[in-house]
Amino acid sequence: MEKIDIKSLTLIQLSELLESLKEPSFRAVQLFEWIHKKLASGFEEMTNLPKTLRENLEKCCEYTTLKTVQELHSKNDDTCKYLFQLSDGNMIESVRMSYHHGDSVCISSQAGCRMGCRFCASTLDGLTRNLTPSEMLEEIYQIERITQKRLNNVVIMGTGEPLDNYENLVQFLHLLFEERGQNFSQRSVTISTCGLVEQIKRLAQEDFNITLALSLHAPTDALRSQLMPIASQYPLSEVIKACDYYYERTGRRVSYEYSLIDGVNDTPIIAKQLVQLLRGKNCHVNLIPINPVKERGFTPPKGNNTQRFKNILEKNKINVTIRREMGTDIDAACGQLRKRYMDQTIKKKGGEL
């Protein structure tokens, strides 16, 4: 019999499980608090539960934990990258960034990715598998255990396409927002997507109060599909329409992510095309000089070209910021640490996986 992934169960589902084990209903809240609030690392810590119940749970449930394989602290700023091992041996990475207003974490939603963006390291070896809700939660919980601090913001912007793992993502969010658990503020969560149109509309209908970030990177279909294969499936007009719908439905201003690549998408002409695309929208543009990935050959804008690009948007009344590059010395760009670790492991094994 397959074991139940207990950390992925909502409070209601947990109550049903305990009912089936003939346990009183108040045990569900106790158990939920041990898992999601006190962040117990196993059933043995749950000392106010009867021993027989703990033994029963041990038998029928899997208690998801992550093994911390590496912790890389940046010398430039207070950024830390964690390499975690899943119970089946797969690797994922998460990044913690400290700001004066608190700590943010950037978590992965999949092991690998199948979206194929040309500038991204996460997708180089394709998708291995989706992460479960409990594995996504554990990225947060494990960092909270290590730092002994509550995290203030969660961005789902690490390896993977979160909307390609939709059901698990939504379950993860419900668990994160549960009052008896982390009781996390919805407004402090951002989901970044390469633009899966149907799922953006579905997410809008979930009635969450979370921010949507759209990885735009180009203002025309022709250029965008050179950088992002997904653009051939969904024309920009449809993607932007879905983002407008997200804003109408949730009242949350959409963020457009724009990674600047020297000579590819950073010219004044392209900046003006971007103005045309976004003019009049209540949105925000995040400019990020591309993080060079060895296998990809793209480089960040030269000289003050990033500023030049920003000025054109600003002059046209588009909200824009240049994202501070954090942790570049620790391979903080998506998927770089995981990729390096996997390549080294393959080398050690003489080229076999």
Ligand code: SAH
């Ligand atoms: N799949 C989702 C989330 C993961 S990628 C998405 O596409 O949004 C998170 C963000 O980092 C995206 O905006 C992605 O386009 C960007 N990104 C990936 N590789 C990058 C790199 N080398 N330099 C700068 N940004 C990068």
